[in-house]
Amino acid sequence: xxxxxxxxxxxxxxxxxxxxxxxxxxxxxxxxxxxxxxxxxxxxxxxxxxxxxxxxxxxxxxxxxxxxxxxxxxxxxxxxxxxxxxxxxxxxxxxxxxxxxxxxxxxxxxxxxxxxxxxxxxxxxxxxxxxxxxxxxxxxxxxxxxxxxxxxxxxxxxxxxxxxxxxxxxxxxxxxxxxxxxxxxxxxxxxxxxxxxxxxxxxxxxxxxxxxxxxxxxxxxxxxxxxxxxxxxxxxxxxxxxxxxxxxxxxxxxxxxxxxxxxxxxxxxxxxxxxxxxxxxxxxxxxxxxxxxxxxxxxxxxxxxxxxxxxxxxxxxxxxxxxxxxxxxxxxxxxxxxxxxxxxxxxxxxxxxxxxxxxxxxxxxxxxxxxxxxxxxxxxxxxxxxxxxxxxxxxxxxxxxxxxxxxxxxxxxxxxxxxxxxxxxxxxxxxx
Amino acid sequence: xxxxxxxxxxxxxxxxxxxxxxxxxxxxxxxxxxxxxxxxxxxxxxxxxxxxxxxxxxxxxxxxxxxxxxxxxxxxxxxxxxxxxxxxxxxxxxxxxxxxxxxxxxxxxxxxxxxxxxxxxxxxxxxxxxxxxxxxxxxxxxxxxxxxxxxxxxxxxxxxxxxxxxxxxxxxxxxxxxxxxxxxxxxxxxxxxxxxxxxxxxxxxxxxxxxxxxxxxxxxxxxxxxxxxxxxxxxxxxxxxxxxxxxxxxxxxxxxxxxxxxxxxxxxxxxxxxxxxxxxxxxxxx
Numbered sequence: 001x002x003x004x005x006x007x008x009x010x011x012x013x014x015x016x017x018x019x020x021x022x023x024x025x026x027x028x029x030x031x032x033x034x035x036x037x038x039x040x041x042x043x044x045x046x047x048x049x050x051x052x053x054x055x056x057x058x059x060x061x062x063x064x065x066x067x068x069x070x071x072x073x074x075x076x077x078x079x080x081x082x083x084x085x086x087x088x089x090x091x092x093x094x095x096x097x098x099x100x101x102x103x104x105x106x107x108x109x110x111x112x113x114x115x116x117x118x119x120x121x122x123x124x125x126x127x128x129x130x131x132x133x134x135x136x137x138x139x140x141x142x143x144x145x146x147x148x149x150x151x152x153x154x155x156x157x158x159x160x161x162x163x164x165x166x167x168x169x170x171x172x173x174x175x176x177x178x179x180x181x182x183x184x185x186x187x188x189x190x191x192x193x194x195x196x197x198x199x200x201x202x203x204x205x206x207x208x209x210x211x212x213x214x215x216x217x218x219x220x221x222x223x224x225x226x227x228x229x230x231x232x233x234x235x236x237x238x239x240x241x242x243x244x245x246x247x248x249x250x251x252x253x254x255x256x257x258x259x260x261x262x263x264x265x266x267x268x269x270x271x272x273x274x275x276x277x278x279x280x281x282x283x284x285x286x287x288x289x290x291x292x293x294x295x296x297x298x299x300x301x302x303x304x305x306x307x308x309x310x311x312x313x314x315x316x317x318x319x320x321x322x323x324x325x326x327x328x329x330x331x332x333x334x335x336x337x338x339x340x341x342x343x344x345x346x347x348x349x350x351x352x353x354x355x356x357x358x359x360x361x362x363x364x365x366x367x368x369x370x371x372x373x374x375x376x377x378x379x380x381x382x383x384x385x386x387x388x389x390x391x392x393x394x395x396x397x398x399x400x401x402x403x404x405x406x407x408x409x410x411x412x413x414x415x416x417x418x419x420x421x422x423x424x425x426x427x428x429x430x431x432x
Numbered sequence: 433x434x435x436x437x438x439x440x441x442x443x444x445x446x447x448x449x450x451x452x453x454x455x456x457x458x459x460x461x462x463x464x465x466x467x468x469x470x471x472x473x474x475x476x477x478x479x480x481x482x483x484x485x486x487x488x489x490x491x492x493x494x495x496x497x498x499x500x501x502x503x504x505x506x507x508x509x510x511x512x513x514x515x516x517x518x519x520x521x522x523x524x525x526x527x528x529x530x531x532x533x534x535x536x537x538x539x540x541x542x543x544x545x546x547x548x549x550x551x552x553x554x555x556x557x558x559x560x561x562x563x564x565x566x567x568x569x570x571x572x573x574x575x576x577x578x579x580x581x582x583x584x585x586x587x588x589x590x591x592x593x594x595x596x597x598x599x600x601x602x603x604x605x606x607x608x609x610x611x612x613x614x615x616x617x618x619x620x621x622x623x624x625x626x627x628x629x630x631x632x633x634x635x636x637x638x639x640x641x642x643x644x645x646x647x648x649x650x651x652x653x654x655x656x657x658x659x660x661x662x663x664x665x666x667x668x669x670x671x672x673x674x675x676x677x678x679x680x681x682x683x684x685x686x687x688x689x690x691x692x693x694x695x696x697x698x699x700x701x702x703x704x705x706x707x708x709x710x711x712x713x714x715x716x717x718x
Contacts, residue, residue: 056539058646060547191691220694222650224641225447225678228440228685228693231565247549247644254551255640258568260559276548283553328546 046089047082049345050115051338052106052130052141057097058246059123061276062331065314066122066144067092069339072313076376083346084354090342091115095126102126103133110137116357119341121145122334124194131159138357138432140364142344144337146272147197151391157430160367162344162385162392163337164294166194169270170201171420172396172412173292175209181266181290182238183211188229188252189243191218198243198270219248226255233261240265242273249273253285262288271333278320278329280404291406293397294333295380297321301397301408302381310339310379319405336380337392343377344370344385361432368428383414388423437686439563444682446575448675450637453578454651455658455674456585456667457629463665464602464622467516467526471534472655473648475504475627478537479634480643481545484552493555493639497577501632508627512620520619534648541645554639574636581632582671589667598622602665661701663711672713677701 051070054063074090082088091113095102102121109115117140121127124147134141135156143150148165164172185206189195195218203213214237219229233240240261244252252273256262267289279286296302299311299318308318314330316323321330345363348354348370352362369387372378383394396417398410458472479500486496515533519525554570561567589595600608601618609615641647657677662669677697685693704712 056542060542060645061549064547215689217690219690222653223690224637224647224650225443227443227447227565227567227571228682229690231436231439231443232685232690247642247647250549250551250642250644254642255568258554258559258566258570260566281548282551285551326546328548 046087047084047349048089048091048113048115049342050106050109050113050118051090051092052095052102052109052118052120052126053092053338054097054121054123054126055092055094057095059097061246061328062122062334063094063097064328065276065331065335066338068314069335070119070342073339073342073377076313077342077346084350088342088346095121095123097123097126099123099125099129103129106130106133106141107137110134110139115139116360117345117363118142119144119338119345122331122337124150124197125192128154128193131156134158138360140345140360140367142337142341144334144341145194146270147193148201149193149197151389151427152424155390155425155427157364157427157432159427160344160385160390161337162340162372162383162394163334164394164396165391166197166201167424168391168417168421169292169396170198170205172417173268173270173290173398174202174205175420176398176410176412177239177241177266177268177290178206178209178211181268184214184236184238185211185241186214186217186233186237186239186265187241187243188217188219188233190221190245190248192221194245194272195243198241202241219244221248223248224251226251227259230256230259230261233265235264237265239268242267242269245272245275249277250282250285253282253289257285266290274401274406275331275333276329278322278404279401279406280320281327281329284404286401287404289401290409291399291401293399293406293408294394295336296397296399296408297332297406298408301399301411304374306374306376306379309376310336314339340372340378340380344372346377347372364432381414386418386423387428388426390427391423393418393421435564437683439565439567440682440686441679442562443567443571444679445675446571447682448678449575449578449582450633450640451651451654451658451678452671452674453581453636454630454633455655455662455670456582457626457633458655459659459662459665459667459670460598460629461623461626462659463667464598465516465619466521466523467623468523468530469626470527470530470652471537471648472530472626472630473650473652474534474537475508475630475648476634476637476651477541477645477648478507479504479631480552480638480641480647481541481634481645482631483635483638484550484643485545487552493552493635497632497635500635501628504628504631505624507631508624509620511627512623516623517619538645538648545645547645549642549644552638552643568640570639574640577636578633581629585629586667594618594621657701661705661711663713666711666713669711669713673711 053066077088093105119142122144124145127143127145135158142160146165148167151161187199199216206213214234269291271293316330321332348363348366352366354363370385372383374382381395393414396412397408399406399408461467461469482500483496487493519529556570558569559566597613597618658670658674662673681697684696
């Protein structure tokens with residue numbers, strides 16, 4: 001064997017300058033070709049977007065819909081050719097509706113799953129805990145919760161929100177409610193950031209308009225019997241503004257109704273209080289309540305082809321937003337964000353020519369001030385992602401529960417909302 | 433203000449009786465079996481869900497009230513055999529196993545029944561004026577049911593042969609065995625009885641609170657507080673502590689904001705435990 005190998009021409013021939021140059025050139029050409037092919041392959045690979053979602057825990061009834069909406073958007077985007085010709089790969093992690101778990105899962109999405117962008121949590125606690133981490137990881141993070149801090153003093157260049165916050169909801173609903181429902185308000189809410197934020201924003205508007213806001217009633221999150229708290233509502237209250245979610249919402253409506261509060265005061269609330277719950281399932285307990293919606297539950301109040309196609313895609317009816325093959329009810333005023341955020345990212349990625357994480361600055365600049373037109377990608381309606389505070393300026397709706405259905409009484413356009421809602425920060429000036 | 437204090441004291445008594453029924457189930461399981469049942473709140477939740485399902489399908493709350501605790505008895509017996517018995521008499525291990533059980537129960541209900549919270553209509557409509565507030569008649573009825581079941585339980589425990597066996601097994605299982613008492617069977621029945629009481633509490637409380645897969649998470653700490661403050665394993669003490677806690681928090685709420693009231697009642701109870709570390713009623717009955 002050794003002898004045979006010794007007789008080979010390469011073993012016997014000397015390395016000359018010509019052969020060296022030939023080999024080097026051939027090797028170099030091969031390297032360039034291989035590198036170019038590998039780069040092309042990498043670019044043709046999927047764009048990974050993380051979904052930071054409450055699949056279990058206290059927000060599970062909302063998270064189900066956020067997940068369903070994100071999956072529907074992913075399917076639609078990929079059927080339409082993906083993002084800039086690349087497949088969208090959605091990776092979902094369950095935050096368990098818990099801030100510490102949420103932070104861990106966010107790191108997992110970015111560091112283990114290599115998510116380039118994250119569309120995130122509807123739980124205000126998870127969302128506020130996640131924004132500093134997303135910023136540390138230099139990853140664009142869309143939150144879907146309502147605590148205003150996410151796009152104000154705790155917001156960063158990386159945090160965005162297409163939906164409303166407590167600041168926006170107060171601006172959308174409080175002036176109308178003050179004019180039409182009453183001047184003396186009492187606010188009852190859970191004793192945590194979301195409720196406190198609503199109290200602060202609404203109090204400022206009602207007092208500016210000349211109204212009176214009684215001391216707030218903050219209910220412990222684990223309360224089951226609400227009578228001790230409901231019985232403290234002053235009897236001169238004209239408008240009772242309630243901010244609850246999930247099980248506490250049902251307990252509130254049930255026990256307030258049993259005490260006959262709706263007979264002496266107007267009941268006013270925000271969509272979170274009745275998200276994932278059909279008024280009919282409350283068996284009349286929510287009758288007469290006014291609610292600020294971000295996306296009308298009944299399709300007839302935004303009756304266009306895109307809205308109808310959207311509910312068909314996610315499989316709900318056109319009255320309650322109830323799933324066609326189950327009793328689940330869409331958390332519609334929030335879950336649309338998990339759908340539209342993917343289309344917003346698609347639009348910004350394609351407009352900026354983003355290829356890798358190195359191009360994030362261009363995507364962020366494209367998202368700042370992004371205009372979104374009413375379409376199948378943005379079925380909630382036309383909107384703008386305001387440059388300064390990264391907040392979505394959207395149409396809102398003030399609805400009333402009548403005969404167990406949510407009927408819109410007043411549409412507040414995004415232009416009206418923007419006039420009431422000057423930006424409090426300018427995140428676009430932050431260095432990246 | 434005086435009227436409000438009275439109204440909240442009465443409401444505390446009403447809610448306390450319902451909590452006492454649930455906490456008593458926890459107390460007999462701990463006091464008689466040394467099982468720290470972290471899944472007890474989830475048995476309460478199963479009572480609310482089962483109550484709504486049976487009431488909706490039969491059209492009668494009263495049928496649910498009769499059937500669901502019986503289902504609880506069977507469920508408790510099955511769980512005792514499969515989950516509890518392998519770890520019996522090892523209190524720390526029972527925490528781990530019942531914690532796992534708790535997660536399984538919650539997730540099974542979430543995956544099958546759904547995560548959406550629901551309302552169960554009260555079987556008795558109407559309110560009565562009570563010290564300045566409109567008070568729901570069903571709450572008074574619910575408290576009466578709870579009181580009735582509590583009395584029935586203590587009669588059963590003290591006046592029947594099976595009740596005597598349960599007390600005997602608790603007192604000294606070895607001697608009970610030597611006397612021919614079927615200890616394994618009594619143990620299984622005791623756990624099943626505690627489970628059934630939680631489900632019964634769930635059915636009674638469902639029209640007042642919410643039917644939700646996580647509703648057991650919030651009720652569990654209150655039940656544990658009643659068990660600890662009443663004196664571990666002291667059944668009468670558990671009932672008294674549950675009522676005292678609810679009345680105390682209700683009364684304090686009439687003077688300060690709800691969160692301060694919660695803190696104040698916890699501080700008062702902590703001080704009480706510092707003075708009597710084995711519970712307010714320790715030693716009365718075990």
